[in-house]
Amino acid sequence: xxxxxxxxxxxxxxxxxxxxxxxxxxxxxxxxxxxxxxxxxxxxxxxxxxxxxxxxxxxxxxxxxxxxxxxxxxxxxxxxxxxxxxxxxxxxxxxxxxxxxxxxxxxxxxxxxxxxxxxxxxxxxxxxxxxxxxxxxxxxxxxxxxxxxxxxxxxxxxxxxxxxxxxxxxxxxxxxxxxxxxxxxxxxxxxx
Numbered sequence: 001x002x003x004x005x006x007x008x009x010x011x012x013x014x015x016x017x018x019x020x021x022x023x024x025x026x027x028x029x030x031x032x033x034x035x036x037x038x039x040x041x042x043x044x045x046x047x048x049x050x051x052x053x054x055x056x057x058x059x060x061x062x063x064x065x066x067x068x069x070x071x072x073x074x075x076x077x078x079x080x081x082x083x084x085x086x087x088x089x090x091x092x093x094x095x096x097x098x099x100x101x102x103x104x105x106x107x108x109x110x111x112x113x114x115x116x117x118x119x120x121x122x123x124x125x126x127x128x129x130x131x132x133x134x135x136x137x138x139x140x141x142x143x144x145x146x147x148x149x150x151x152x153x154x155x156x157x158x159x160x161x162x163x164x165x166x167x168x169x170x171x172x173x174x175x176x177x178x179x180x181x182x183x184x185x186x187x188x189x190x191x192x
Contacts, residue, residue, distance in 0.1 A: 001065065001114040001148050002058065005091040010041040012056040018048040025051070064115040064122035065148035066140035072108045072184040074133040075099075076177050081128060082111070083172035092117030093125055099184065108184045113140050114148055 006012065015029035018036060026048075028036040039047045070078050082097065096112040111129065115122030119142055130138060169176060 004094045006058050013041050015054040016050050017052045020048045060145045063148045068111045069137040070109045075109050076181045079177045
């Protein structure tokens, strides 16, 4: 939720205690075993068992966060708006774009938004996404960090499996947007 401003969780690891394969307990930090710290923060795997982690925390009081949801026929317009907006977006803004199957929900596109600056500035930043394209639902509101974290929780019944896929892309090209729109249209026609 705060990736644009503060990085990912692994970017905020200060130190960790690691049990090595030979049973030694070692400290990994910038001063002690910095290569091991690099390794456990994303350099690979099989370095040992991490038993504790110290993180750099960032004070967060209130956020403007939640989801904006749009119908399939607006997918291309919303993605183009996001493409034009994202390169100059302030670091206080983070967003994820998700697609749902139209057979499961009445909307196929959801933007999970988080603004960690002044609430008034956040309202201005989100205004184009709220005023255009006839969104179906607008669940963006003032909330605490804990409430914002829960907005992306998936409600699942006991013994229900959930499969989720995601990808990083380098740009929202016209070809990518066209492929997203075609996929939404096919899913809507087939009912899946």
